[in-house]
Amino acid sequence: MIREPKILSRNLGLTFNNPELFSTALTHRSAGAKNNERLEFLGDSILGFVIAEILYEKFSEAPEGVLSRLRANLVNQASLAELARAHRFGDYLLLGSGELKSGGFRRESILSDALEAVIGALFLDQGIEACKQWIRHLFQEKLQALTLDNWQKDPKTQLQELMQSKRVELPEYTLLTMSGLPHQQTFKVKCTIPLLKDASIGTGVSRKRAEQAAAEKMLQLLENKGQ
Amino acid sequence: MIREPKILSRNLGLTFNNPELFSTALTHRSAGAKNNERLEFLGDSILGFVIAEILYEKFSEAPEGVLSRLRANLVNQASLAELARAHRFGDYLLLGSGELKSGGFRRESILSDALEAVIGALFLDQGIEACKQWIRHLFQEKLQALTLDNWQKDPKTQLQELMQSKRVELPEYTLLTMSGLPHQQTFKVKCTIPLLKDASIGTGVSRKRAEQAAAEKMLQLLENKGQ
The missing domain is CATH 3.30.160.20 (Double Stranded RNA Binding Domain)
Known part of the structure; x- marks a missing residue:
């Protein structure tokens, strides 16, 4: 049974002016025409930009190649799915019957897309500064664990x-x-x-x-x- | 002979509070350690985000696949180099002697990277809203020419x-x-x-x-x- 999106948004520390945007972010394309694909397109680009800015500031001496690798390490399907799983996204996703049966709520691509779609929805609801703040919060542990040492490996x-x-x-x-x-x-x-x-x-x-x-x-x- | 960066920034409609940022954006890695690679990393992500937002708004009915393809068509090495060439970036680039001899000021990758670096520099100098405005201006013609018809091809x-x-x-x-x-x-x-x-x-x-x-x-x- 799918749980109320409101519970997830509270757990994520988000209050949407337009809760419908958040519900759409949790709707997989298998569940209908009004789904999260466009929001994911938007959210993916916002995430790329915000993480780029954070890394640029945090590692002010790192060359571009290192920044790119750090970002690829932070933002990829596996890492986003891990964050989505930690917040139990699977319990709140709206999926079509085929995806439900085949366990789509556990699939990495579906989880990672939904997380990006939430970022897109937050942007439309509250703008870029709210996204920056939330992404910093979301990636806090991963960002704290990042050190340049790891990236000067052979x-x-x-x-x-x-x-x-x-x-x-x-x-x-x-x-x-x-x-x-x-x-x-x-x-x-x-x-x-x-x-x-x-x-x-x-x-x-x-x-x-x-x-x-x-x-x-x-x-x-x-x-x-x-x- | 390299022309004054100030002339280019004027032609681009930009006034930098910190002109050094703009000069760095025009400095290829072959010309020294203080070059445009980090700015390009930042600018690339800003451009991706800003164009995603513009397309999301402009084509409110387009599915995600179409939005992705429209963006790939607008933002790629060839299209960015074309914009850079139209503004005569080649006359203002600071290149190392090897790149100078081999005609680096005409190379698509160098031109396109410099344009992205200018976006990164503008962001650091004036923030995201200034970038949005300038990118809209820069892509005005290309955006006006975009219609969904082209993207519903087979x-x-x-x-x-x-x-x-x-x-x-x-x-x-x-x-x-x-x-x-x-x-x-x-x-x-x-x-x-x-x-x-x-x-x-x-x-x-x-x-x-x-x-x-x-x-x-x-x-x-x-x-x-x-x-």
Whole structure:
């Protein structure tokens, strides 16, 4: 049985002037034409902006690549679903009968979309400053736990952790060629990941160095594609 | 020879309280440690949010998929570089000697990044409302030209135009299987694009229908990946 949205909004510390916006944010597309998809579009962009601003301020010395990786670590389907689950979103979602039967209230994509839709609804109801305040509150623990140390790890570790946060398979490294005299060899390694069609190539004086170089290039590829 | 940033800011209709922010926005990473990369990170997220809000208001009946595609069409490297070029950004960019020699002031990625960095600088200097106003002004013509008609095209056309806007190779469709009795056949088609490793599969009662179904799925895949 679906619980009253009002209980959830109280638990979230939110009071809506227009409670209908909040109800719409909790309505999955399987439950009807008036659903949370447009609000999610809006909320996703607000969340990206607010977290970018927070990270920009908090890590005033961090280069752009680190800021991008920090944001990807904070804002992704798994982390948003975790926040939604912590607030028992599943008990309040309005789903169609098919999704209900297949356990849609537990699905990460549905939970994460609903959380983004709530941010979109809050924006329409109370504007950007209210969103900033609430997002800071929502991410408080995650933000406090963030330190730059984690993000100055070597590229292979960074890439591996990024794949884990996105819940996809880990990077694969393939030795392509070894060339040069013994003790002066150059290794060429290919790195592939499930998210991208393009591979990255790294070279180095050891296989390990070549793998690190390939991982670094892959991180750059991902940043360029905004992932 | 690089022209005075003040001339560009005047041409853009901007007056900075802190002109140094604007100069930093025009400084490519090849020119030094104090460059526009962090401002670009911030500006990119602001632009995404502001355009999302504008589209949400302007197309109050459009589903989320259409809003995403409209935004991808407005905000991409090619369209931002075009806007930067129209304002002669290339004449004002501070580049390192390597980039200068290789014509970096004409490169799309450098132009588009600088435009996003100017948005980030404007945000730090004058806040989000000033950004909204300026972005509306900057995109005025493009926004006026947008109509929903263009975005209710069939999925194959949409996918093709999306690839063109991102300046990558066009989608490829491969017939995988045909099955069933003559006159009751089912076609299965695979769609691949340069941006994604995953292919999409579509089925239909004709090859053409199967291709449309595969294109539709690919558009969804891209939306889920935020591209």
